[in-house]
Each structure stands twice: as C-alpha cells, then as structure tokens.
Amino acid sequence: MMDIDWQIAEAKRAEAALLDALFVAEFYTGKNSALDTFSQLAAIAAETSHIGLINTIATVYNEPYHIARFIASLDHLSKGRAGWNFVTGAGSAAHQFSRDGHPSHADRYAQGDEAVDIIKRLWDSWEDGAILPVPERNLYVNQDRIHQINHTGQFYSVRGPLNLARPPQGHPVILQSGSSETGKEMAAKHGEAVYTAQQTLAAAKEFYIDLKGRLPKYGRSREDLLILPGLAPLVADTEKEALELEHELNRYVDTRKALNALSERFEVNLNDYDLDDPVPIDRAISEDTIDGIRSRHEAVLNPARRGTVTIRQLLYRSNAGHGHISLAGTPLQIADFIEEWFTSDACDGFNLLPQVAPGSTHGFFDKVIPELQNRGLFRTAYEGTTLRESFGLKRPQNRNSPRGAGSVGAAAAASSDSATSRYANANL
Amino acid sequence: MSRHNSTSRKLKLIAFLGWTGHHAGSWRHPSSNPNAGLDIDHHIAEAQEAERALFDAVFIADGDGWKSGTKLEPFTQLSAVAVHTSHIGLINTVGTVYNDPYSLARYFASLDLISGGRAGWNVVTGAHSAAEQFTRGGHPSHADRYEAANEFVEVVKQLWASWDEGAFVADKQRGILIDPARVNEINFRGRHYQVRGPLDLPPSPQGHTVIVQAGSSEPGKELAARTAELVFTAQQTLPAAQEFYRDLKGRLARYGRSRDDLFITPGFAPLIGETEAEARDLEHELNSYVDTRRALDLLSERFTVNLNDYPIDGPVPLDKAKSADDFDNVKSRQDVVLDPARREGFTIRQLLYRANGGHGHVTHTGTPLQIADFIDKWFNSNAVDGFVIEPPLLPQQFRLFVDKVIPELQNRGLFRTAYEGTTLRRNLGLRGTLPLAKAA
Numbered sequence: 001m002m003d004i005d006w007q008i009a010e011a012k013r014a015e016a017a018l019l020d021a022l023f024v025a026e027f028y029t030g031k032n033s034a035l036d037t038f039s040q041l042a043a044i045a046a047e048t049s050h051i052g053l054i055n056t057i058a059t060v061y062n063e064p065y066h067i068a069r070f071i072a073s074l075d076h077l078s079k080g081r082a083g084w085n086f087v088t089g090a091g092s093a094a095h096q097f098s099r100d101g102h103p104s105h106a107d108r109y110a111q112g113d114e115a116v117d118i119i120k121r122l123w124d125s126w127e128d129g130a131i132l133p134v135p136e137r138n139l140y141v142n143q144d145r146i147h148q149i150n151h152t153g154q155f156y157s158v159r160g161p162l163n164l165a166r167p168p169q170g171h172p173v174i175l176q177s178g179s180s181e182t183g184k185e186m187a188a189k190h191g192e193a194v195y196t197a198q199q200t201l202a203a204a205k206e207f208y209i210d211l212k213g214r215l216p217k218y219g220r221s222r223e224d225l226l227i228l229p230g231l232a233p234l235v236a237d238t239e240k241e242a243l244e245l246e247h248e249l250n251r252y253v254d255t256r257k258a259l260n261a262l263s264e265r266f267e268v269n270l271n272d273y274d275l276d277d278p279v280p281i282d283r284a285i286s287e288d289t290i291d292g293i294r295s296r297h298e299a300v301l302n303p304a305r306r307g308t309v310t311i312r313q314l315l316y317r318s319n320a321g322h323g324h325i326s327l328a329g330t331p332l333q334i335a336d337f338i339e340e341w342f343t344s345d346a347c348d349g350f351n352l353l354p355q356v357a358p359g360s361t362h363g364f365f366d367k368v369i370p371e372l373q374n375r376g377l378f379r380t381a382y383e384g385t386t387l388r389e390s391f392g393l394k395r396p397q398n399r400n401s402p403r404g405a406g407s408v409g410a411a412a413a414a415s416s417d418s419a420t421s422r423y424a425n426a427n428l
Numbered sequence: 429m430s431r432h433n434s435t436s437r438k439l440k441l442i443a444f445l446g447w448t449g450h451h452a453g454s455w456r457h458p459s460s461n462p463n464a465g466l467d468i469d470h471h472i473a474e475a476q477e478a479e480r481a482l483f484d485a486v487f488i489a490d491g492d493g494w495k496s497g498t499k500l501e502p503f504t505q506l507s508a509v510a511v512h513t514s515h516i517g518l519i520n521t522v523g524t525v526y527n528d529p530y531s532l533a534r535y536f537a538s539l540d541l542i543s544g545g546r547a548g549w550n551v552v553t554g555a556h557s558a559a560e561q562f563t564r565g566g567h568p569s570h571a572d573r574y575e576a577a578n579e580f581v582e583v584v585k586q587l588w589a590s591w592d593e594g595a596f597v598a599d600k601q602r603g604i605l606i607d608p609a610r611v612n613e614i615n616f617r618g619r620h621y622q623v624r625g626p627l628d629l630p631p632s633p634q635g636h637t638v639i640v641q642a643g644s645s646e647p648g649k650e651l652a653a654r655t656a657e658l659v660f661t662a663q664q665t666l667p668a669a670q671e672f673y674r675d676l677k678g679r680l681a682r683y684g685r686s687r688d689d690l691f692i693t694p695g696f697a698p699l700i701g702e703t704e705a706e707a708r709d710l711e712h713e714l715n716s717y718v719d720t721r722r723a724l725d726l727l728s729e730r731f732t733v734n735l736n737d738y739p740i741d742g743p744v745p746l747d748k749a750k751s752a753d754d755f756d757n758v759k760s761r762q763d764v765v766l767d768p769a770r771r772e773g774f775t776i777r778q779l780l781y782r783a784n785g786g787h788g789h790v791t792h793t794g795t796p797l798q799i800a801d802f803i804d805k806w807f808n809s810n811a812v813d814g815f816v817i818e819p820p821l822l823p824q825q826f827r828l829f830v831d832k833v834i835p836e837l838q839n840r841g842l843f844r845t846a847y848e849g850t851t852l853r854r855n856l857g858l859r860g861t862l863p864l865a866k867a868a
Contacts, residue, residue, distance in 0.1 A: 004510075004511060004541070004542045005511075008511065034628065034629075035538045035541060035542065035629070036503075036534045036535050036537075036538030036539075036629075038503055038504055038507070038535070039503055039504070039506075039507035039510075039535065039538040039539050039542055040507070040538070040542070041504075042503070042504035042505070042507035042508045043507045043508060043510060043511045043542050045468075045504075045508060046468060046472065046507075046508035046509075046511055046512060047511060061528070061531070062531070063526070063561075063562050063563075065561040065562060066526075066527075069501050070501055070503070070504065072501075073500045073501030073504040073505070074501075074504050076466045076468075076500055077468045077500055077504050077505065077508055095622075095623070095624035096530040096623055096624060096625070097528055097530055097531075097623070098528070098620075098621050098622045098623060126497055130497070131463070131497070131498050133455065133462040133463070135455065135456035135458075135462070135717075138456065138717070138719050140455060140462065140498075141497065141498070146497065155563070156563045157560075157563045158560070158561055158562070158563065159560035159561060160561070161497070162497070163497055164497055164499075164500075164501065165466065165497050165498060252603060254603055
C-alpha cells in the first residue's frame, strides 16, 4: 500500500484494460497504513494519460477551500481526470483533529451539503479564459473573469476566489457514496456517479429506480448520474479453482478479530455463538439508531435477513467485499453476472474491489474485460482523455459565464454510442 | 579566491523555481512561457535539470499573489515530480494557521515515502488574506501565530515519531500486517491542539521530513533555533548576513543543538550574462517590462506616502518609511527592503529595480565568474551555508547558472560533484531525526 512504484504499475494495468477510473479511499484512523491519497494520485497522474483518478475526501475534517484547491490541482495536473468522492467523515477521526466529538449524521450532511456548494462555486470562481496572458499589454489575467463567491452560511464563510484557475473539466466529477435517505438526496442533488453497496439484483433495481427518480427534482436528467455498485470478483479458470481460492483467503483472516468487527454492527457478541449457527438477526439493532455509516449497516445485514445465513457465511462474505457483493467464478460466470445487472436497470457499471491485488484484478482485466467487449458491453478504446468523456458526462456551465460563452478548452459532451460503452472502476 | 579540498564544507544550494522567473517583468520576456504554471511537464523538466546540476532541493513557495491562480497546488505538484526524479529534495511551504497538524503530518509523510526520503517542510504561519477563505473571524496576531506554530510543529514531529522502527511487519505467516505494540498514540493535549494519534504512516527512509523555517523576526528566529534544520532568509548585505548568521547559530546551544544542526541559506537572485554588458542589458530589459506606476503603488505600502508623488530619480523619502513594528504580517521584510536604500542612498528607481529583481532578496548582476565570486565570498565569510537560487528569468537564467556557475563552483571545491545519498537529510549532511520533547 505504501510502494508508489507498485501502485503506478497497477494503475497502468488498469489503464491498459480501459477502466474508467481508479478509486481510493481515506480513513484517518491510524489503524490502516496508506499514503495520502492526493500525493498518491498526483504521482499516478504523472505516469498515466487516460484513466480517471477519484479521491475520497471527508468534508467534516477538511476545509472546503483546501478540498477545492487540491482536487482542482489534481484535475489540472492530470489534464482533466480528477474525481471527488464526497463523504462526510468517520467518527473515529475526531480525536486526530482537536475536536470533542463527531457531529451527528444530520449535521454532517447539512454541513457537507454546504461544503459541496462552496466547492463548486470556488471551481467556477475563475471563468474559462481568465488567464490571458497578453505580454504586450501587460495583462496576465482578466480580473473581470475572476469572481469572489462571498459565501456566508450556517457552517462556513468563504470569500473566494480560489487561488487556482478553473479545472479542465469545469468541475472535477463528483461522486457520492452514502446510500442512506440523506445520502440519496445528496447524490440526487450533487452526485454524478454513485458508489453503493447492493447485495441483490432486486435491491439494486429498487435503488436504481429510486435514485434516478429523484433527479428531476433538482432539474437533472437520468444521464447526469451513474450508479456503480461495488463488486468484489474472484476470477479463476474453473469454478472449483475460484472457490478454493476464496476458501484460502478466508483462512488468512483472524476469525476472532473479524467477528469482533461484525459484532460492533450487531451490538451483540458473535463470538458467543457457534460459527455455524444462524445469524441472530432478531438481535441486530435497526438502522434508525445508527449514527455511523447507516447504509452499510443495512448492506451487511440484508443478506442475513433474506435467508438462513450462518455466521460463518456472513463473515466470509464480509471478508471479501466488506459489505459489497463478492462473487467467485469463471470469467464467463462473472461476465454473465455483470451483463444481467447491467441490462436489468440495476446499475450503469461497477466499482471493482479486487480481493487480492494484483492477482484478482489481472484475472478480471485479462479474461472478463475481453468477454464484456465481445458482448458489446464495454469500450474498446477511450472516448477521450478526461474522466467526463469516459463517463459520458457533460462539462458543467460556469455560473459566472453567459450561456454558450467561455467553453475554452472544454471537453465536449460525449455523444458516445451508449449501447457499447459502460463503466467499471477499479479500487486499488 | 579560496581553494578547498574535497573534504571541506560544501555549499547547500536550493533551486527556487517557478515558470517565468523571479523578476517581476519576466513573464513578458519573449523567452518565457507564462502558461507553464499549470503544466506539470514543465515542472518535472525543471526539477530534472536541477537534479542534473546536483542541487540539494527544489523549493516551492505558496500563498496568495497576483499569479496564484496560475500555479498548481504544491503537494500534488511535488508528488508528480517525485516519481520523475531520484535524488533531489522537494521542499514545500505550508502555513500552520489554516491547516491541521494531523493532515499536514500525513501529507509530508506521504510525500516523503513517495520520494524515498526527500521531503522538506518550510514552516510559515500563514498570510493575512487567507482568513476570509477559512471561516475565521480574523487572522491571529503575529505573537499568537508563532505560539500556535510552536505547538503545531511539536504535534507534527510527535506524529512522525508515532511509529517505532519495524512497526510495519507484513508477516504473511503470522498474519500480522502492523505490530500494534510499536505504533503509539501521542495523546497530545496542548493549548491549541488536541491530537490522539498515531499517524497512519510509518517513517520514511530519512526518518522524518526536514524542517525548514523562513521567518526572520524575533519569534521566527526562536522557532528556527528550536525546530528548524534549514533556514530561508532575506539578507541584502554581507554584514547583515554575518550578523544574522552569528545570531541564529548562537541560539542553538540553548535548545541543546549544535551549529551543524541548522543551515542558513538566504535567497539570491543572480542575473547572469556571458559578458557584464549582456547581463546589464537583460536587467534593463526586464525592468522595462514592469509597469512603474503599479509597482510603485505596491512599494508604497511600506511608506506613509505614495512614491508616485515623488520624482522617480530623486532620493527615497526614508523619513516617510513605516517601522517594522507597523507590520503584523512578514515583519522581517521591511528592514530588508529599506536598509540598502538607507545605506547606499538609493533613488526611488534604484529601490524599485532592486525590488523587481529579488523581491527583498539579494541580487547580483554579472558574468558567471562574478556570480561565483559573490557566492564564494559570502560562503567563506561566516555569513551563509549556501543559497536559495532564484533565477530572474526561466528557463534561460537557470540554464546559465547550471551550465556556467555550477562547474565553476565545483572547480573551486565549493560544491559537490556527486550526490552523497538519496535522501534530503543525507545530502544536506543533517543528522537523523531530532530528539523529541515527548509528552508524558
């Protein structure tokens, strides 16, 4: 996780496989060990040319001005490949930031909503074409095209302008990951792609219809937001090999520690039960009393609710996908699964979570991607060089520019043949 | 000039690059590219050139300013540069007031790991104008800023030290990725910051990021004596530089540190020509690109009057100058700008040209030999340990420095002919991690 050369090599493989983007998460807890995601993605940007670079940044512990600047800089540096996965932040981080406690779920989202709005306005504070420069007239920038935002809200006051020109994509692509009720409203309002945990086709369809249906409320159309559930595939040449590998990986996990983590969700100690007992679903606390990551709680528990799942089965599933779908199988089986979901109005693509890196991603790249291409489900060449072009998202108009003006260097809205191209992300 | 053998003390040289150059008129010169600020390929190429010339480090300043919107954010820029270089240090300026110690410790630890131990943090407190971007009622006073900065640096250093050696185990057999017994909470509870720790990153090959300090006010010097390993400063004359050098090195003993634990490198903007006449012509040309009226408006902030109301070839109205105490922001720069005018009886035009060329740093115009003589003299007069080179025009003037001045400095035995190692700490000749005042 800390070897940048390894990460660059993996990013190049993902780019060779034509994936839309790389996605990185951020924790701040001290329990993990990972490079700061901006420095990591900036280093990768310098060594790649087409693949998108999506960073997860929490609004609770970062100033909107800093977030806007870091992501804009990554967008300039990568020539239009940056994305921001908006999250509010984990409670365990409060101790690192001179805070007494973590704000409540409702406050976090109200604050996050205001932060996203500020960040988008900061990205618009320099109009396209504000940097001239005209040496003969001693004019470096056009001051008339640089605007203060003068924001004063409930949580923030920010004058602007940003100290960085408008990003090449206008706004770097905004992703949203929370799937609670508040999270869905945030996604409908701000999100351009949604990373979600859906365990069944039925649940995914319901989520898809629900979320896409909320878009008109914010003057947006169905194409303005992509839904990408997490998928942790384990690919092998035969089904037997895939299942053996799955079994081997589960053996490496310290069962007691993993059960402790799962127990936190239940508020009941699963170590007190036999591993092959059914999950004590009646003892699980309900979503309403959760102040943490609400939607993930449901994603973990729902499979247990659906049928008789043993604690061991729940544990293994949770090891592999930590709440996302895990799937062991042959390349054809994995491709069948993806095709079924994709053609059933259940998703616009997937966020891939390799269970073993690099092994499982390489199997996916080498065997599953060609199969998806043969079926006309995945691109055979990048549509352009920006993440917006790969995702087929429009470049946003600058609120400070007259309509139709100021599209200097704009990435044209991709009119790609939507029948053949859909999207997958890799999670490094 | 003096001759040295290869084991003698060597110059520390830092390249303060950018894209058009440090002279205020540089962006209008036909040879510069004013669009290069947002172009990462340009920054990578410049750093690679500095590395070929064996500079200790490249340095990026940060903050507001008329060009600010046209340059990349420094952490992202330096991370990209890191993977295209292998030996040169990467020094970034970050203010304490509008950042958080935990995030900042992570950013540097990460840059340090990506670069294999080449990161440096230039500690500043922060510019006044930033308050309005960060939901603050106002900017803290000079004294408060420095008090909080001392605590901030302490937290950052403790976070960097929160992983003992060998904490990252990655033992597949025993199923241990990180040994929790070797990762320690810091439980820092100060007046300004409360941070539990630990950091989520192990130390880099250089232990921890090199600490650089750039304020030269009284509290700035104390902060430097206590924490800094490299000091950037503006010194306009040899006597002033000698006085600063003696003063700051003299403060180190108080903190249990030796003279070799801290190096002093003032900014220096050399303007080089193959001949002296060529150098003067270029200086004249660059000055002609600066809008005199606007530049004098800016310079007038240091006076109680507007210099545009005075004859430009008349004397500087020194009796109308503000005192350094009138400035709550970058206090030390006031004396630096005005002292040469006081001493040498500058006209307003001379003061302006000096400000155009080095914005407060010492400038020297001449041939490569004359520039080498200047460096040699300061270096051997107990005035400096090296310089932060600020080329007035890019890329042309940096190339001249690299091709003509560096070999001359090497011939005189003043500068390395190969890197000593691959970390910034090793190349600067700094010892390992500073002992920490551990919280109980």
